[in-house]
Amino acid sequence: MNTLLLHCRPGFEGEVCAEIAEHAARLDVAGYPRAKPQSACAEFVCSEAGGAERLMRKLRFSQLIFPRQWARGEYVPLPETDRITVLLDALAGFPVCGSLWLEVLDTNEGKELSTFCRKFEKPLRTALSKAGKLKDDAQLPRLLLTFRSGREAFVGLAEPDNSALWPMGIPRLKFPREAPSRSTLKLEEAWHQFIPRHQWDARLAPGMTAVDLGAAPGGWTWQLVRREIKVTAVDNGPMAESLMYSGFVEHQRADGFTFKPRRPVNWMVCDIVEKPARTAAMIETWMGEGWCQEAVVNLKLPMKQRYAEVRKLLARIEAGLKGRGVKASIACKQLYHDREEVTCHLRRL
Known part of the structure; x- marks a missing residue:
């Protein structure tokens, strides 16, 4: 063996x-x-x-x-x-x-x-x-x-x-027909991967607040709304009408990389197609400034040296938060529903 x-x-x-x-x-x-x-x-x-x-x-x-x-x-x-x-x-x-x-x-x-x-x-x-x-x-x-x-x-x-x-x-997750896109399964799998099931009710509780950067058409927002979390959906593109009728979503037409929340939120989630270094810098800002308590963010991968690039970016985020005096747990996994990307979970301690 x-x-x-x-x-x-x-x-x-x-x-x-x-x-x-x-x-x-x-x-x-x-x-x-x-x-x-x-x-x-x-x-x-x-x-x-x-x-x-x-x-x-x-x-x-x-x-x-x-x-x-x-x-x-x-x-x-x-x-x-x-x-x-x-x-x-x-x-x-x-x-x-x-x-x-x-x-x-x-x-x-x-x-x-x-x-x-x-x-x-x-x-x-x-x-x-x-x-x-x-x-x-x-x-x-x-x-x-x-x-x-x-x-x-x-x-x-x-x-x-x-x-x-x-x-x-491989998790056996069923695509919900009501969700606006199949990307909704990425966030659901991330929760299963990074949050113990018995902690969901406390860490994904009704009435919490969240920001979804690059939200349109709303696959990740749908998962948050499903748990009765109030979402600020940031995207210049249109959101699914069914989500806007829910009463839990505020749509901000803005660039996800320049958006700043009016007050700290419980969650920030992001699945924007962008260079991973820019996304990593954005994660560091959100966690370092205390704009959110937890975050789930996808890092899109380059064509070559993908493992080396991920390790470099994670080290950069860790060093940046340490330099700010912020303690946080950082986890990273290529999930089953990911493609040319990995999913990161961060939580302020």
Whole structure:
């Protein structure tokens, strides 16, 4: 179990390799990353026994930017028949696990395997339970099986409190018909990613105030209004009429980068297509000046050196806030509903 498998968005394999290699070097875990373009995954092959487990133990998955899911383990070739017997043999040296997730990669081939996984899960779960390898215990490691085909699977482990919130790191969110645009799912996923569910009622409470920069037509504003939060929607473009009839939205036709709120708000959200350095400077101003308590902002990525650029921008924001004497938590993740971007969450402490 000396290989670390990391799921990601297709096309971002290089970013995952750069990120995990940097962390491994910092933590003195010897090994090397590898990935095939558009494979939706990368691997970090550790050179020393126990390296993958040590790497996962010293890293918090929630602090990784580009990986969607991870597991330490090994590839197991599977026959066309009696796959369960082969998997049970491969799991002989594995500990008892508390849950089972069957996963595929986010590729066309992976989507085709989803039906196979759904049919295979029940008999596999039954066999694992009978063999004493699977118990219903949230404290035990999670068994993650990632199928690259019906003939090969990566059999891995991850701690349930230090891995993705959902299988493959993909939330099952349903697009609400009333929302003006599909971008609404970006903000909903961000809340799931960055805010513990039991804190939603306190941190996303009715009567709070928010500013949505670059709001039109209102996909992110819709999520705020849904929670009865009063929104100042800033955009020179038109907002969806249904939102304006809600009584929770004030539309300000202005440039999101020059807008200044009349008074501090609970939330600032922003999904403007702009150079990431300019957006980062705007985040620093809003948090540093105390114009908002929390923020969710998307940073659009350049074509090359995307991981290096994100790290540089996050360091700039952190240093800028520190220079202002402001304490804030900063988190960043490429969400499933993101494309050529990452989502940042900041909260004043």
